[in-house]
Amino acid sequence: MAVCLCSAKLIAAFFLLSAIPFAYLISLELSPPTTHVLHYHSSGFLRECAKWDAPGRRFLVSFLEGGVGQVLVPDDRSPAVLEEATVVKDADLAGNASLGLAVDGARGRLLVAVADVIGNRYSAVAAYDLSTWKRAFLTQLSGPSKRERERERERLLSELNHFFDADIDISFFFFFFAVAWYVVCIYYIGLIDIIISKKSTHRFIFPCYGKR
Template sequence: MCGGCCRRQRGPDGAPVGGGGRRGCCGTVLAVVALAAAAAVAFLESTAGGVSYAGEGWMHECAKWDAEGGRFLASTFFGAGVAEVRTGGEEAAEERVVLADPDAAGRVALGFAVDAPRRRLLLVYSDRMPRYGYAALGAYELGSWRRLFLTRLDVPGESTFPDDVAADEDGNAYVTDAMRNKIWKVSPDGTLLGIIKNATFTQRQGMVHNFVGLNGIMYHPNGYLLVVHTSGGDLFKVDPKTETVHVVKVQGSLKRGDGLELLSTTRLVVAGTPSRLVESSDDWETATVTGQYVGPIHRIGSSATVKDGDVYINHIFGFGLGKKKTHVLAKAVFSPLAAAR
């Protein structure tokens, strides 16, 4: 395109005209593209709202509201730990690292759950890509950050990618494996109790439908787990006692769904691109996608949390050229979907 434009800008003697020939034309095109890209990013950034904060590292996988501590907590990819973010006052928010387990150094901290009844945090660790051999679950006291246990989940020689965790009313933890479509079950004291495997977790064959498998997980107070399959877009209802798996019949798409958060027993937030609001009136036998929130899609929504009734979507990628990057916890306002009305 640019070569043709430049050729048209030559005079009768073949000399370039119009201020610089090929170099000038290319520079103009690149400048226009750069301005358009900057404008697009600026627009997307303006859709965030919520909480922006400065922190080290490009990537934060998960963030949750810690009501008792009055703070957001966020997991850090390359620090393999957890940072707190306190909001309020006139100063800009900035993260403060509160947990960095030396025995997990060199790993990646991914999904976590605030287990409020037991005043502890459950944190998933994985290998840094492209390695996929390490999987562990750590448990830490909220406040003192004393480690309660660090349990290895992986089997030597087997590739795996642990992603998210949820805890039931007895304190058992459930960790999803996004590579092998299984769920590890860990006791309150850190003992690996077993693995939930079921062919139902793979609804469609092929890499395109299974590039990222079981991901976000949430324990429902009625005694079962809700789990989303990212690439397939399926939502599963899992009985942790009998290990039976039921496919929730969802009206609407949940593809690219990531972290989960319950707004109530009948309403579920599925973070992702876009993030969606899902509702069920029959104890999650069936469900309907009733709303969606797009927000700053260039940052990629990855987890959801609820603070004072408002939904906040954590985004994986931070932005900025300095040591400190700007991270976003966007306050989600879900637009009703026409099909759900």
């Protein structure tokens, strides 16, 4: 079965088929935008959500790897490419993704939806002060306690070490290569930028910007 999955014809067909969405993404990225676009550099690759904080003149961005960043927008919009700065990195929520955001301007806080996107074993809502970034509260919605999560993480690490010590079928490497290839196809622009400048480039498409 492993030999069949890794045959030369199958690999060649895979590359040919994957070239179609890759070419489409290139055409989309190279085409001029129809709305106002703000580009910014970030230290990560995957950004889940962004909200505009008008009083602070900044975008607040959630990280799929966990945490929240801010992208300050100056009045004169002088930099061609803005910079992202990490403002929240909660150790109690390590291993979970920061997903949806909501700016609660009346209370001066940011609400963050947190979840385990891979195992679907934990979810919570956290609130942080918009000026000091101290956590106001953390409400767990589902999942085990912190001690149980640590025990589960240790068990998974032990199983992973045992897995890599054993013989791995070659089809596993082919599957991993296929997934990695599609990730490169989807995020190739950020990948090229990481190689050149050690940073990832993202952008905001914000039609209403400049009218407020």
